[in-house]
Amino acid sequence: MLNNKYISSIFIYDIPKELAFGEFFEMIERNAVYDMAIYISKMDTLKVLKELTYYISSSNAEIKTATDNQIDIDVLNMHKNDAKDLRKEIQINNQEVYKINIFITLYNKNKEELLKQITDLKTKLYSKQIFSNITNFRNLDSYILTLPLNNYENKLIDKTYRNVTTLALCNFFPFYTNTIFDKNGILLGYTKKDNRICNIDIFDDKYLNSNIVILGSSGAGKSFFVKLMILKNYFKNKIQYVFDPEGEYINLANNINADVISLYNTKELKCINILDITENEISYYETNILDKKIQNVMEFLDSILALDLKNNEKLKTALVKAYDKKKITNEISSLYKENNGDIIYVNKHIKEKEEFPNMFDVLNNIKDTKLKKLVKEQVIEKMPYICNYTNINLNSKVIVFDTSKTSNRLKEIMIPYLFSKIDINLKNNKDNENIIIYIDEIWKYISLSNNQNIESIIYSLYKSIRKNKASIVSITQDITDLFMYQKGSFGKSILNNSAFKVFFKLEFADSEILKKLNIIDDKILNEMSRLDKKMAIITLNNNIVTVNIKSSDIERKIILGKKDEDFSSS
Numbered sequence: 001m002l003n004n005k006y007i008s009s010i011f012i013y014d015i016p017k018e019l020a021f022g023e024f025f026e027m028i029e030r031n032a033v034y035d036m037a038i039y040i041s042k043m044d045t046l047k048v049l050k051e052l053t054y055y056i057s058s059s060n061a062e063i064k065t066a067t068d069n070q071i072d073i074d075v076l077n078m079h080k081n082d083a084k085d086l087r088k089e090i091q092i093n094n095q096e097v098y099k100i101n102i103f104i105t106l107y108n109k110n111k112e113e114l115l116k117q118i119t120d121l122k123t124k125l126y127s128k129q130i131f132s133n134i135t136n137f138r139n140l141d142s143y144i145l146t147l148p149l150n151n152y153e154n155k156l157i158d159k160t161y162r163n164v165t166t167l168a169l170c171n172f173f174p175f176y177t178n179t180i181f182d183k184n185g186i187l188l189g190y191t192k193k194d195n196r197i198c199n200i201d202i203f204d205d206k207y208l209n210s211n212i213v214i215l216g217s218s219g220a221g222k223s224f225f226v227k228l229m230i231l232k233n234y235f236k237n238k239i240q241y242v243f244d245p246e247g248e249y250i251n252l253a254n255n256i257n258a259d260v261i262s263l264y265n266t267k268e269l270k271c272i273n274i275l276d277i278t279e280n281e282i283s284y285y286e287t288n289i290l291d292k293k294i295q296n297v298m299e300f301l302d303s304i305l306a307l308d309l310k311n312n313e314k315l316k317t318a319l320v321k322a323y324d325k326k327k328i329t330n331e332i333s334s335l336y337k338e339n340n341g342d343i344i345y346v347n348k349h350i351k352e353k354e355e356f357p358n359m360f361d362v363l364n365n366i367k368d369t370k371l372k373k374l375v376k377e378q379v380i381e382k383m384p385y386i387c388n389y390t391n392i393n394l395n396s397k398v399i400v401f402d403t404s405k406t407s408n409r410l411k412e413i414m415i416p417y418l419f420s421k422i423d424i425n426l427k428n429n430k431d432n433e434n435i436i437i438y439i440d441e442i443w444k445y446i447s448l449s450n451n452q453n454i455e456s457i458i459y460s461l462y463k464s465i466r467k468n469k470a471s472i473v474s475i476t477q478d479i480t481d482l483f484m485y486q487k488g489s490f491g492k493s494i495l496n497n498s499a500f501k502v503f504f505k506l507e508f509a510d511s512e513i514l515k516k517l518n519i520i521d522d523k524i525l526n527e528m529s530r531l532d533k534k535m536a537i538i539t540l541n542n543n544i545v546t547v548n549i550k551s552s553d554i555e556r557k558i559i560l561g562k563k564d565e566d567f568s569s570s
Contacts, residue, residue, distance in 0.1 A: 009142035098100035216504025258398035322357035
C-alpha cells in the first residue's frame with residue numbers, strides 16, 4: 001500500500017507494428033487513477049543484425065530437427081519470419097532498432113476493485129494484440145519506474161522491453177500526431193481516427209515535390225475528391241489545367257465560370273489559335289522567334305497531314321505569307337503594339353489576338369488546289385478549335401480540356417501539343433505562380449501513343465515541375481493497365497515522382513497487382529480494402545493518414561449542383 005492506496009503495475013512485452021498510442025487510453029477506465037511511463041533507448045543496429053542472422057540460421061536447423069508436432073514447426077516458422085522481416089527493415093528500409101519499455105501503475109483504495117481493473121485492462125489489451133503481464137513481487141520497482149523524472153536503476157528495465165523499428169516507434173510515440181495541418185493549405189477532410197483537420201499545402205517547401213497520384217476504383221469517390229481540390233485551389237487563386245477524358249469536370253467549370261475547350265465541334269466553339277505567339281513563347285524562343293514558331297507549327301501540321309517534301313515547302317510558304325501580311329517578322333518589336341497617335345505604351349503590350357494570322361489566313365495563301373483541299377478537310381473542318389482567333393483567356397485560373405468526344409487519332413495529335421504548350425508556360429513562369437495540371441485517367445492518354453510521344457512529354461513535364469512551383473495530379477482507376485505497362489516501370493515512375501499519394505478503395509484484383517509489384521506498403525493495401533466510399537488514405541513524408549473527405553454545403557452545390565448524402569458537410 002502507498003498513502004492508503006493499493007498499487008499494482010503491468011508491463012507491455014509485445015505490441016503490433018501499427019499500434020497508435022491513443023489506443024491505450026481507449027482501454028483504460030475513465031475513472032481509473034494511474035501513471036504511465038515509457039522508456040526508449042537506441043540499440044546497436046549492427047549487433048542486432050548479426051544476432052538476427054544467427055537466429056535465422058539456428059531456426060532453420062531447429063525446424064529440420066523438429067518433431068512431427070506441427071504446432072512446434074509453425075511457431076518456429078513464425079518467429080523465423082518475424083526475424084527476417086526485421087532484418088529486411090534494417091537492411092533495405094534503413095530502419096533503426098529501439099528498445100521500448102511500457103509500464104502502467106494503477107491505484108485504488110479497494111483491493112478487489114484494483115485487481116478487477118488490472119484484469120479488465122489486460123483483457124482489453126489482449127483483444128488488441130497487446131500482450132502484458134502483472135509485475136508480481138516487483139510492484140515497488142515498477143511503481144518507481146512510473147514516477148516522473150526518476151533515475152532509479154533496476155533489472156526490470158532489461159527484462160521487460162520490446163524491440164521496435166523507427167517507423168513503428170514513430171506511429172506509437174505519444175507526442176506524434178497522425179494528421180496533416182499546413183498553415184496555407186486546403187481543407188480536404190478529417191482524420192478517421194481522431195477527427196482532426198487534414199489541411200494540406202502541396203507547395204510547402206518541406207515536401208519533396210508537389211505532385212500527387214490518386215488511385216481508386218470506379219465509384220470510390222476519387223472524382224469528387226479531385227473536383228473538391230480544383231474548387232479549393234480555385235479559391236486559392238492557383239492556375240489549373242484539367243485534362244478531362246469523360247466530360248466529368250464541365251459542370252464544375254461552368255459553375256465557376258472557367259473556360260472549357262472541347263476538342264471537337266460544338267455550337268459555342270472555344271478556340272486556341274495555333275499561330276498565336278505568346279509572351280511565354282517569346283521568352284522561351286528568345287531569338288529568331290518567328291522561324292522557330294513556324295517550325296513548331298509545321299511539325300504539328302505534319303503530324304496531321306503527313307506531307308511530302310514538296311507540299312511541306314508550299315505549306316511553309318503559305319505560313320510565312322500569313323505572318324508577313326500581319327507585319328510579323330523575326331524582330332521582337334513586330335510582336336508588340338506600336339504607339340498610335342494619342343496612345344502611348346509605356347510598357348510592352350503584345351498584339352491583340354486578331355492581329356495574329358490564323359489557319360484561314362494560311363488556307364487563303366495556299367496556291368496548290370490539292371494541298372488546299374487537304375488542309376481544309378483535315379485541319380479546318382476536323383479541328384476548328386485551333387483554326388480561328390483565340391477567344392479564351394489563356395491566363396484563366398482554370399481551363400478544362402474536354403476530350404470526351406475526340407477521336408483517338410486527334411487525341412494523339414492534340415494532347416502532346418497541349419502538354420508542350422503547358423511545358424513552355426512552366427519553363428517561363430516569371431511570376432512564380434502555382435500551376436496544377438490534372439491528368440484524369442492518365443492511362444487513356446498513354447495508351448494512345450504508339451511512338452511513346454505522349455509518354456516522353458509527360459516525363460518532360462515531371463522534369464519541368466521539379467524546377468517550378470507546379471504540380472502534376474495523375475488520376476486513374478485503370479490500375480491493371482497503368483502498372484502493367486512497360487512491366488510496371490511507368491506506373492512506378494509516377495509513384496516515385498509523386499510526394500503525395502492518395503488511395504481510395506481498390507478492387508481485390510488491383511490490390512493484388514500492387515502487392516505483387518511490391519511498390520505499396522502492405523499496411524496501406526490492407527487498409528484500402530476497409531475504406532468506405534468517402535474515405536482515402538493519404539501518404540506524404542512517411543506519414544500515413546486515413547481521411548474522411550468532407551465538403552461544405554456550398555462546395556457540394558458548386559461541384560454537384562445537388563445534395564449528395566455520400567459527402568456530408570463538415
